[in-house]
Amino acid sequence: MTLTHRKANREDLDALRALMEAAIAELQKPFLNEQQVASSRTIMGLDTQLIEDGTYFVVENDGELAGCGGWSRRATLYGGDQTPGRDAALLDPSKDAARVRAMYTHPLHVRKGVGRLILSLCEDAARREGFSRVELMATMAGEPLYRACGYEAVERIEDERGGAPVPMLRITKAF
Numbered sequence: 557m558t559l560t561h562r563k564a565n566r567e568d569l570d571a572l573r574a575l576m577e578a579a580i581a582e583l584q585k586p587f588l589n590e591q592q593v594a595s596s597r598t599i600m601g602l603d604t605q606l607i608e609d610g611t612y613f614v615v616e617n618d619g620e621l622a623g624c625g626g627w628s629r630r631a632t633l634y635g636g637d638q639t640p641g642r643d644a645a646l647l648d649p650s651k652d653a654a655r656v657r658a659m660y661t662h663p664l665h666v667r668k669g670v671g672r673l674i675l676s677l678c679e680d681a682a683r684r685e686g687f688s689r690v691e692l693m694a695t696m697a698g699e700p701l702y703r704a705c706g707y708e709a710v711e712r713i714e715d716e717r718g719g720a721p722v723p724m725l726r727i728t729k730a731f
């Protein structure tokens with residue numbers, strides 16, 4: 557097994573959407589009921605701003621798309637292009653935390669270190685731009701990964717924007 561990584565580009569969009577749909581539908585099942593999985597589709601997903609900003613990565617396993625995720629120097633904490641309440645304002649590295657965004661591993665490639673690799677790419681890139689912290693809104697499916705990578709809980713919330721309330725955990729890591 558060889559994991560490689562590169563920045564995502566617009567030609568990846570269809571494949572990324574398919575991968576995200578598979579990850580949302582399959583990997584959240586142990587944590588959420590059917591209504592909450594449906595609700596997740598409103599509040600999660602692809603943020604094309606990250607691709608335009610050059611801060612979104614894809615990971616391939618022996619050349620096959622295995623996962624994606626990125627980071628951001630912009631204020632939006634989570635959500636896809638379709639999620640209401642987005643904010644493209646630039647963060648201030650001297651006082652704000654960079655965002656980690658939209659982490660998804662294809663169900664056929666879980667527990668191979670794809671998520672861990674993308675997180676380290678994000679943290680390194682944010683550190684290079686002068687940020688001393690990162691933060692994100694974790695799904696219940698994502699929480700074990702972030703805990704394993706040294707993230708600490710800030711607050712639990714429920715997001716009702718998609719219908720059924722979806723439990724989420726705001727989580728942070730200082731470098």
Ligand SMILES: CC(C)(COP(=O)(O)OP(=O)(O)OC[C@H]1O[C@@H](n2cnc3c(N)ncnc32)[C@H](O)[C@@H]1OP(=O)(O)O)[C@@H](O)C(=O)NCCC(=O)NCCS
Pocket residue numbers: 579580583584623658659660661662665666667668669670671672673693694695696697698699700701702704
């Ligand atoms: C969260 C997600 C990206 C993790 O991806 P992954 O590539 O399987 O994670 P990794 O293989 O890098 O896991 C690294 C470590 O995290 C922990 N971990 C990851 N998934 C876990 C799980 N389901 N249960 C328990 N621990 C888990 C383990 O400690 C693991 O190390 P190990 O496999 O050596 O024990 C993936 O489950 C996913 O796409 N979920 C659905 C979408 C989602 O909710 N994304 C998060 C948005 S915030």
